[in-house]
Amino acid sequence: MIEKRQFYINGAWVNPLAAKDHKVINPSTEEPCAVISLGGQADTDAAVAAAKAAFPAWMATPAAERIAFAEKILEAYKARAEDMAQAISLEMGAPIDMAREQQVGAGSWHIANFIAAARDFAFDEPLGDHAPNDRIIHEAVGVVGMITPWNWPMNQVTLKVIAGLVAGCTMILKPSEESPLNAVIFAEIVDAAGLPKGVFNLVNGDGVGVGSQLTAHPDVDMISFTGSSRAGRIISKSAADTLKRVSLELGGKGANLIFADADDKAVKRGVIRCMNNTGQSCNAPTRMLVQREIYDQAVEIAAETANAIPVGPANEAGRHIGPVVNEVQFNKIQDLIQQGIDEGARLVAGGTGRPDGLNRGFYVKPTVFADVTNEMTIAREEIFGPVLSIIPFDTEEDGIRIANDTPYGLTNYVQTGDPARANRLARALRSGMVEMNGQSRGAGSPFGGMKQSGHGREGGKWGIEDFLEVKSVSGWTPGA
Missing domain, CATH: 3.40.605.10 (Aldehyde Dehydrogenase; Chain A, domain 1)
Known part of the structure; x- marks a missing residue:
């Protein structure tokens, strides 16, 4: 000790x-x-x-x-x-x-x-x-x-x-x-x-x-x-x-807007970023907003990516995710996953309970919900665990509206092959930070948010x- x-x-x-x-x-x-x-x-x-x-x-x-x-x-x-x-x-x-x-x-x-x-x-x-x-x-x-x-x-x-x-x-x-x-x-x-x-x-x-x-x-x-x-x-x-x-x-409840012209790795990249540090990041992209033309395909990729993420003890080497920090957080995350199910979101990966083979420790299954609406609890509250909510949108204006419909304003994300659209989104999204097309912000850039x-x-x-x-x-x- x-x-x-x-x-x-x-x-x-x-x-x-x-x-x-x-x-x-x-x-x-x-x-x-x-x-x-x-x-x-x-x-x-x-x-x-x-x-x-x-x-x-x-x-x-x-x-x-x-x-x-x-x-x-x-x-x-x-x-x-x-x-x-x-x-x-x-x-x-x-x-x-x-x-x-x-x-x-x-x-x-x-x-x-x-x-x-x-x-x-x-x-x-x-x-x-x-x-x-x-x-x-x-x-x-x-x-x-x-x-x-x-x-x-x-x-x-x-x-x-x-x-x-x-x-x-x-x-x-x-x-x-x-x-x-x-x-x-x-x-x-x-x-x-x-x-x-x-x-x-x-x-x-x-x-x-x-x-x-x-x-x-x-x-x-x-x-x-x-x-x-x-x-x-x-x-x-x-x-x-x-x-x-x-x-x-x-806190944050970052939106990751993925347009139909985004690169092939955009969805997988978004899932991995959400799950990093076992989802315990205030700037995690926990709401994936997907343009309807590619929505079904994105849901499939997101589920496959989450199901492939290994979970294990923190002292073991490897590219897995570890446990969440304590029992209070574990129970809160389990309750919110169950609430997502109860409110009608479609569970496509993970769910309640510990991953198979892990009976002790505060381990959470990498979880993905599809068909989420922005009014559901899992889309409103900061879960602070490996839980992703996928929400469809139609137009650019629709995506901006959903992304900004949150009490939080820390980090939002944009995935599009259209530079003019990316710049428009960067100005329109109400958050202290916007990251586009997987590019990290540079050394010395300011970190912080607006609203709550x-x-x-x-x-x-x-x-x-x-x-x-x-x-x-x-x-x-x-x-x-």
């Missing part, structure tokens, strides 16, 4: 002021694999006090020096890559090959991209030629509470922590109690990089404990949260009492801007 009860506060590993053990469950076996401690108010207060004390000096540290610390973190991160992969695979069920390549790789990718973006960022710039004595200064927000999820842990930790560091903020990280081991390793990485005391702090805890304490704390200037839309609403209400800034990256998918952007220069205030100065003497 792994024991990681300490917190990282003010540059040192410290014991919780009041012990409150929490078992971390291995979702592949349903057995405890680690024990952490959940923090209390006193632990949160200590971490906030350390961050507050460290803030003036860190904000005044030249940007080049802050970037140099990020470079040291990247070097230390790469050295601990295998430890990180093993931890993520164990605690949240990502298959080990996927954990190494995608989960850990996302972290190093974002760190490197922030280093590049920060080097080119104008933290201090003139207003314009028309006002030679006006200056615009981009200044750190202050102390930031960072609350990260279990599904892509290092992706979200690095998007918040590294952006905050190069911006000049100090911080308290509260990772998910479902997947805390990777964050402990990350704190060890930060410690190895020699960051000044108090700049980065880690307190484990749950949402109602440390999460709520950070959100309401008068000395926390900003909350950066990734998680469910329901939790985002609660955080926004709590943060309003102190008028702190809130950045939210929330949240507000604020992570990644690249936009991610740095999220942690900055804009100060307007007159009477500036250039060169003085």
